[in-house]
Amino acid sequence: MTDRALEGSTAIITGAGRGLGKAMAEGLAAQGTKIALIDLEEDVLTAAVADVETAGGQGCALAVTADVTDADRARAAIDRTIDAFGGFDILINDAAMGPQFFTDNFVADTPKFWEHDVDLWHRVLTVNAFGPQLMATVAAPHLVERGWGRIVNVTTSLDTMYLRGCGAYGPSKAALEANTRIMAQDLEGTGVTANVLIPGGPANTRMIPDATGFDRDELVQPEVMQAPVCWLCSTDADDISNMRFIAAMWDENLPRDERVSAAGAPTAWAQIGSVARRPSAWADADR
């Protein structure tokens, strides 16, 4: 076990009870990372911890039941991780409420924006856009003080951000995408990086209900997240920040730089370039 690539590191993963979060937890644990799994439901977490320990060994996983939008609970969850593991290096913001809360079938049955439940729309926006900010706010000072760290935000494909029928799902992910670019700029020079990792298309998780009628084998499988997340959390990615990676396009067989350019791009929609007309005093600011 001593030659595992990420031995000695510790990660906090939100939404780790199932889906992409759990797959990433298993992938990282197999490489030696200790994991604090955060989720809302205790029984889901208990089962996930058992699976993660199967991948990484007895005692490598800690279950923390918490709501990522509750400031006190978020702080307590991070404190508990520090108590248990002596600190942490990695925050993966994966917890999200998906399209399935708005429709069983976002292909054929797309509710209009004025038909959504008011509280549900707001809750999804809060969980997906505010939760990661809250977790990162509490985590960043610890990571910056240690001089090394990772923030990985799970958003979605750029064109899913304006997919109708999914309520606040797309808009909330657009907000998180933009915020990741802000996080990366704020963290420049600290040794802590911020990147986006997405599956690259609808994934085989509960976010895509069976009612969509998709062949589940045709969906992006959660396991594709494992190789790129392990790499992002390794020292080989020390110089990689402010990028978005598409897990389905991650090819371990390619040499490092080719692999990065095949699956990576700048965060957000930066390729569109500078469009704002700014006063000259501020126009040259580097984004």
Next chain:
Amino acid sequence: MADGKLAGKVVMMTGAGRGLGRTMALALTEAGAKLALVDLDGEELQEVAGEVQDIGGGDAVIPLGADVCDPDSSATAIYYAIEKFGRLDVLFNNAALGPQAVAADPFGKPPKFWELDPFTFIRMIDVNAAGPQLMAAAAVPHMIENGWGRIINITTALDAMYVPGMGAYGPSKAALEAHTAIMARDLDGTGVTANALIPGGPANTRMIPDATGIPRDALIQPEDMQAPAVWLASNDSDGHNGERFIAGHWNEGLEKASAPCAWPQLGKQAILPKSIER
């Protein structure tokens, strides 16, 4: 005034108490529209209502003190506007919490993301992204019934959406931009359209505090919003749906001043099962 381009139209402007909202409201009144003005701040709201009245007459305006991100308050505002004027044709979602809510000099001394007060951050998301959804959701069933209507969301420049030091301002506007594209698709074929309108750079409003040291006349002036706002609220913009309009380029022609909502220029992204057509 009755013969203006917007004669017979009823427009609701949120964040009407100052800045871009106030300036657009005055131009819309000038063009003959009746105005329902919404703002949190009662005193500012009354002042602008007075200005609108001076232009459009006594029954041209109704001031409505309301919080756009409170479900009851926003629905009530829409209800009163329709009650007073008998209809509602245009909704400008202009109310927003700007960078000034985060720091006195957000450009010179930008706070790091982890130094932000979480409650200010969520409040910005609520006002800037959830508020427009609440207002639009309450307004469109009425517009669809009339077979004509406008949702105009004030967002920001695409690259302002990820400027550090402004809290949730940029991210919340990214959410609203994406949501505008969704609104437009949902409204397709109803006679109601949804578009984004932006100044096109930092504007001369309270959102850019004096502490930034930026000369006020180097900023985009709120008055630049007037011509595109009137055009968007009029029948002249029929058929334009899911676009973003840039006030700072308005005089250079529609092609230069417009783009599709959000970032579809970046093309198809998601890897989809064969059964999905987007």
